[in-house]
Amino acid sequence: MNVQLFIPCFVDQLFPETAFNMVKVLEKLGCNVNYNTEQTCCGQPAFNAGYQDECRSVATKFLKDFHTYDYIVAPSGSCTGFVRNYYGKLFDNSAAHNDVKLLKKNLYEFTEFLTDVLRVSDLGATLEGTGTYHDACGALRECGIKEGPRKLLSNVKGLELKEMNDCEVCCGFGGTFSVKFEPISIGMGEQKVLNAIDSGADYLISTDLSCLMHLEGYIRKHGHNIKIMHIADVLASGW
Structure with missing residues (x-):
């Protein structure tokens, strides 16, 4: 199973060990883990501060970086939830509609991916x-x-x-x-x-x-x- 990593900004900058541990767990479960080094922010900080146009610009890049049929897994319910619940509004009546639909279908928070997709509950930890x-x-x-x-x-x-x-x-x-x-x-x-x-x-x-x-x-x-x-x-x- 191919998995794309989405590593949020603060995890990348402040808690990289968590990202490596996520890879460790996924690889133990037989996943082929990939990381697109071009990825940046999902746009949530700008959106929450009221800068929707700036958020849309960042989110457009995010759509391009994660235009994939692979599963996308993130160690953050906050970022995952933002993409799932607000990208549709950001790109309503736009050419990106189908890209947003595909992204929302493939994106999972880490524990959600383990329990709902891989159907595991015991990692031997x-x-x-x-x-x-x-x-x-x-x-x-x-x-x-x-x-x-x-x-x-x-x-x-x-x-x-x-x-x-x-x-x-x-x-x-x-x-x-x-x-x-x-x-x-x-x-x-x-x-x-x-x-x-x-x-x-x-x-x-x-x-x-x-x-x-x-x-x-x-x-x-x-x-x-x-x-x-x-x-x-x-x-x-x-x-």
Whole structure:
């Protein structure tokens, strides 16, 4: 099975190890993984800031970079959800309509691809400790992803999974929201971290590094003893 990687901007620049771990998992499952080095942003930051014309320009390049019949897999529910749910509006009544349709059909968030396409739930991973899962808004609300990540994590040997209070509540990042409404964003992040700590978790796990990056900033500043982990990093552990 051929798979094209879509690596979001912040993963490429700040968390490249997660991208490599995603490749590690996909190759273990027999996928032929390819990466188009010409790829850039999906356009979500510009769109969220109100710059639709600029977003459309970036999204047009994205359509060209991922004009493929292969599966496209990304370690981000946020970016996946944006492309799926908003590209149709960006390119409504345009010549790119069929390209958008093809892209939306082939694009999957990482855990969604594992559970819904490859039909796997046990990667043979091992991680000692207790973990709690944060339902990132992009994954949960934009892509409808909830049970799949939990199923994958439940099969990680040595990892005890505990639900924290308000696991589905936003962490406060929200891209430009955290810039425009910093005090509110910090307060939401604080509540999320404290809920994770109260669960007794050693690891705060999610599908989205945008959320985890935001939460890690609070964790580091206040010296809390809990570690953030993308689910791809968890699934690539111990083998």
